[in-house]
Amino acid sequence: MPQGALDVALTLIRSLRAPVARIRRHHVKQANQLVDAASSIAANLAEGNRRQGKDRLHFFRIAAGSADETRVHLLVAEGWGWVDAKVIAEPLSLVDRELRLLHGLTR
Numbered sequence: 001m002p003q004g005a006l007d008v009a010l011t012l013i014r015s016l017r018a019p020v021a022r023i024r025r026h027h028v029k030q031a032n033q034l035v036d037a038a039s040s041i042a043a044n045l046a047e048g049n050r051r052q053g054k055d056r057l058h059f060f061r062i063a064a065g066s067a068d069e070t071r072v073h074l075l076v077a078e079g080w081g082w083v084d085a086k087v088i089a090e091p092l093s094l095v096d097r098e099l100r101l102l103h104g105l106t107r
Contacts, residue, residue, distance in 0.1 A: 005063075005101040006049070009042040012070070012094040019074065019083050019091060026082040034073040040066035041098060048105075057106055064102040071095045 016038055024031035041063045048059030074088045074095075 005098060005105060006042060006045045008094060008098045008101060009038075009045055009063075012091060012098060013038050013042065015091045015094055016070075019077070019087055022087065023077045023082050026080070027077075030073060030077060030082075034070060034077075037066045037069040037073060041070065060102055060105045064099060064106065067095050067098045067102065 016034065020031050020034055023034060044059045044063035044066065048056050048063065051059060071092060074083070074091055077083045078085055078088055
């Protein structure tokens with residue numbers, strides 16, 4: 001059975017535990033923004049699942065924006081040298097998977 005978008009969002013959150021801990025040692029605000037962005041993906045998917053029509057699409061689009069934001073926070077942290085590329089490889093892959101699923105939900 002394929003994982004749904006909410007399942008992927010929750011898997012992504014679990015995959016971020018170690019990177020967030022590493023980032024937090026260097027920059028608390030950046031770590032908090034990453035946590036907020038990833039949490040927003042799941043929250044907006046859940047809310048969108050209870051909506052209909054354009055309202056539903058709106059929440060799925062917000063979730064996609066939060067997924068993009070999550071990606072950028074990871075890349076910024078890697079750019080600053082707070083995490084290695086291999087530490088964020090799995091979360092980035094999950095973000096890509098999430099965005100593919102969200103693209104299907106917003107078409």
